[in-house]
Amino acid sequence: MLARRGGVNSESFYISLPSVFAVNICVIGCGAIGTTIARAVEPMPEINIVYLTDRSKECATRLQEKMTKVRYVPDIVPILNDIKLVVEAASQDAARYYVPLALSAGVDVLIMSVGIFQDEEFQKDAFRLAKRKSAKIYMPSGAIGGIDALGAASLEQIDEVTLTTTKPPSAFGPNPYLESKGIVASELRERTELFYGTAREAVKHFPQNINVAATISLAGIGFEKTRIRIMCDPQVQTNEHHLKAKGKFGELDVVTRNVPSPRNPKTSYLAALSAISAIKKITGTTWVGV
Numbered sequence: 001m002l003a004r005r006g007g008v009n010s011e012s013f014y015i016s017l018p019s020v021f022a023v024n025i026c027v028i029g030c031g032a033i034g035t036t037i038a039r040a041v042e043p044m045p046e047i048n049i050v051y052l053t054d055r056s057k058e059c060a061t062r063l064q065e066k067m068t069k070v071r072y073v074p075d076i077v078p079i080l081n082d083i084k085l086v087v088e089a090a091s092q093d094a095a096r097y098y099v100p101l102a103l104s105a106g107v108d109v110l111i112m113s114v115g116i117f118q119d120e121e122f123q124k125d126a127f128r129l130a131k132r133k134s135a136k137i138y139m140p141s142g143a144i145g146g147i148d149a150l151g152a153a154s155l156e157q158i159d160e161v162t163l164t165t166t167k168p169p170s171a172f173g174p175n176p177y178l179e180s181k182g183i184v185a186s187e188l189r190e191r192t193e194l195f196y197g198t199a200r201e202a203v204k205h206f207p208q209n210i211n212v213a214a215t216i217s218l219a220g221i222g223f224e225k226t227r228i229r230i231m232c233d234p235q236v237q238t239n240e241h242h243l244k245a246k247g248k249f250g251e252l253d254v255v256t257r258n259v260p261s262p263r264n265p266k267t268s269y270l271a272a273l274s275a276i277s278a279i280k281k282i283t284g285t286t287w288v289g290v
């Protein structure tokens with residue numbers, strides 16, 4: 001917002017003030033997604049202050065030094081009354097702690113670690129709490145296209161939803177499930193199936209790789225009926241998600257080939273962009289594809 005400083009109608013006589021309509025938000029996590037969000041909201045007039053917390057104080061304060069709107073906070077409890085939205089961009093552990101904390105204070109949450117909702121108890125409690133406190137839980141489409149169509153299609157009968165995700169070996173870090181199968185992703189020389197089963201099992205075994213399985217389950221036919229195949233392919237450079245659905249609406253067949261984030265190869269750049277797009281919708285006035 002611009003305020004008049006003097007009587008001359010020239011831009012140089014205006015000073016910048018925070019807009020009365022602008023809001024404060026809090027981002028949990030200053031990794032690949034959190035950093036991209038902090039940079040993107042810098043020029044957004046809808047956002048005043050971005051409070052930022054991370055279990056690594058060093059990472060958060062480094063980002064604060066580079067950004068004008070970012071304020072590091074070691075604890076979000078004192079600022080809960082001052083914010084409109086908590087953006088979780090950290091981990092399932094962080095979601096488990098911060099989501100109920102924010103909802104209890106009536107603050108809306110945007111969750112990137114959507115896989116946390118494969119825990120039925122947590123899901124029920126969080127959804128109930130949101131209702132009781134009139135707060136909202138937002139789950140961005142993340143690294144996959146087609147969530148909007150799947151959500152609309154799910155209002156009628158859906159017969160099947162399958163997702164085939166293909167990632168390069170660098171996307172798979174140490175993983176107890178793979179170890180139990182004797183698979184070392186970095187040693188694979190050809191396209192190999194790592195997992196086939198329900199979305200619930202997929203999210204349990206690959207908590208950092210397959211949040212989109214949770215998102216399509218929640219948009220479509222649930223964690224038990226949604227089938228997931230996870231492939232590792234040393235020849236690919238992208239994180240590919242191939243979503244197929246069939247039902248009364250017709251057929252959906254969507255392929256998303258994602259560029260991995262340079263900061264974290266497990267995370268697709270599109271996931272960070274989807275969070276920013278969601279923040280713009282939540283704090284803005286126009287919503288295309290609602």
Ligand SMILES: NC(=O)c1ccc[n+]([C@@H]2O[C@H](COP(=O)([O-])OP(=O)(O)OC[C@H]3O[C@@H](n4cnc5c(N)ncnc54)[C@H](O)[C@@H]3O)[C@@H](O)[C@H]2O)c1
Pocket residue numbers: 028029030031032033034053054055056059088089090091092093094095111112113114140141142143144207208209211212215263264266267268271
């Ligand atoms: N929904 C999607 O489509 C999608 C896509 C990609 C990633 N993700 C998820 O989003 C989350 C963030 O991804 P990223 O690539 O930015 O991760 P990242 O590893 O690059 O960064 C995570 C940051 O969060 C911090 N952190 C982790 N746990 C914390 C806790 N309990 N308290 C405070 N800080 C904590 C870490 O120190 C780190 O700085 C992950 O859970 C990831 O699985 C979701």
